[in-house]
């Protein structure tokens with residue numbers, strides 16, 4: 338099977354400012370199905386820029402990008418939109434859920450566009466509900482984003498990313514706004530999805546978050562400086578248990594003192 | 596299906612901002628309500644004038660004397676003294692398709708009866724007058740041809756005269772004095788109200804025109820002839836025949852009479868009401884435009900405010916066109932919903948006005964349709980630019996927008 342993502346020597350130069358910014362300077366990358374990649378690097382190193390190109394939200398200035406064998410450069414604005422709709426799932430930084438819209442309706446959103454729009458309202462509802470079940474939020478389907486915790490909101494966002502059964506799930510700093518325990522909870526969802534065969538690429542600043550992934554890429558000044566598989570990978574489920582045990586222990590030891 | 600989804604999206608978006616949606620629609624509501632109310636009032640006024648014209652009688656044709664000129668100065672219509680009872684007789688004898696005819700002499704006089712006196716219109720008419728004017732008797736009866744032939748001193752009186760001179764008793768059979776001559780009252784007419792010109796139609800004493808000419812005014816000419824054609828479609832031919840006959844009778848003299856149909860009168864009388872309706876609708880139309888600008892304003896603000904939302908939609912697969920349609924539908928829904936509510940309020944408002952002020956209002960169906968269609972159109976116009984702006988957004992820029 339060919340790689341889902343094939344990038345050859347892509348560059349991105351922002352021309353908008355007074356001086357052109359060469360944000361990505363020749364990155365080549367193959368991503369196989371089932372991979373789980375963490376993209377790391379200092380602020381300004383070009384991670385978001387690369388993710389935007391991976392997500393077909395932005396076009397490369399130079400180089401070629403084949404997504405599932407399709408040459409992105411040859412597509413127009415609407416074809417790109419359809420491609421994003423069908424092949425990609427997005428989990429944005431800061432959740433980016435629609436306010437005053439229930440979790441369920443947020444998850445339904447991608448199905449209202451693209452080829453799924455042929456589905457009936459009931460089918461759409463059912464599929465969205467199923468994805469909420471996957472992230473463990475079926476019981477919160479009718480809640481508005483402001484009635485959900487950060488981790489729950491991020492899980493709704495993941496469900497939304499999953500709902501069209503994408504080839505690749507892209508997440509830019511999915512744990513950026515979360516505390517460490519909630520981060521592990523979200524990484525647990527990712528690991529579960531990855532175990533089911535979904536390809537995931539995520540950006541993170543945190544080393545210990547990156548250790549839940551299978552492969553780590555490090556960017557510096559727009560070039561990949563390190564590309565290595567993760568040894569001694571963290572498993573979220575185990576980590577969660579450990580934390581819970583520690584908490585219980587803390588309570589046990591704290592209780593008599595109180 | 597595509598459209599259904601977009602509709603669903605638009606409805607959800609409106610529901611998310613119920614308060615703002617209502618306020619936005621308010622401009623439209625007020626505008627349309629104003630249009631409907633104003634036009635209802637204007638139409639009511641027009642209908643009232645039309646009713647008054649109709650109260651003149653049915654299929655009515657009037658002959659008025661023409662202008663006279665003496666020493667180079669020309670008088671207006673009616674100044675000529677050339678219309679005679681013989682003209683009326685000739686018309687009755689020669690013109691076909693006539694259902695009724697009455698000469699009329701107008702005059703004012705002091706009358707005296709029951710120890711009271713009153714200044715009123717004393718008109719000389721023929722026995723058909725009541726029939727031609729569609730003006731039945733309330734009690735008693737009209738004088739007859741015989742009374743006209745014999746120059747009888749009899750009369751019938753209007754409701755106002757009856758009330759003024761005989762406040763507490765039945766006038767029928769009593770006597771009233773005009774120029775000191777006693778006239779026996781044969782009947783009282785049903786109330787007719789005010790004429791188009793605002794005068795009290797019921798403030799009148801009717802006597803045989805012959806008695807009027809010989810005994811009261813001593814005139815040889817009459818003020819007008821009222822003719823009733825038998826059918827509406829004969830009005831035009833009767834008018835022509837009357838004109839021909841009178842011209843013939845003048846034997847080559849310059850025609851000194853004017854023949855008018857009721858329709859011509861009605862057109863003239865309703866012209867003002869139409870102008871007023873137009874004016875009111877115009878004023879209300881301005882408020883509609885203001886409502887439209889309000890919607891455009893809110894939609895523009897909303898596009899800016901919802902930039903992130905638009906970014907999310909575009910990123911997950913919405914085409915520019917989807918976003919465009921969504922915002923357009925939102926604008927159209929807002930405005931036509933506002934329009935519908937406005938129509939309701941407008942109708943209610945006009946009914947209230949008519950209930951409390953006694954104004955005649957007629958709610959025009961056509962304007963209801965115009966308002967609803969118009970407000971949807973305003974929605975399209977005012978929604979298009981914001982919607983277009985939203986559709987042109989770049990997904991990354993929109994997502995990054997704070």
Ligand SMILES: Nc1ncnc2c1ncn2[C@@H]1O[C@H](COP(=O)(O)OP(=O)(O)OP(=O)(O)O)[C@@H](O)[C@H]1O
Nearest residue numbers: 351353354358360379380381382383384385386387
């Ligand atoms: N739209 C833009 N126009 C001009 N320059 C840009 C634009 N977006 C990013 N840049 C520049 O490109 C470089 C890479 O930016 P990018 O957002 O990819 O960094 P990043 O690795 O995601 O950083 P962070 O970790 O802070 O999110 C930066 O120097 C940034 O200033």
Ligand SMILES: [Mg+2]
Nearest residue numbers: 384385386509
């Ligand atoms: Mg970034």
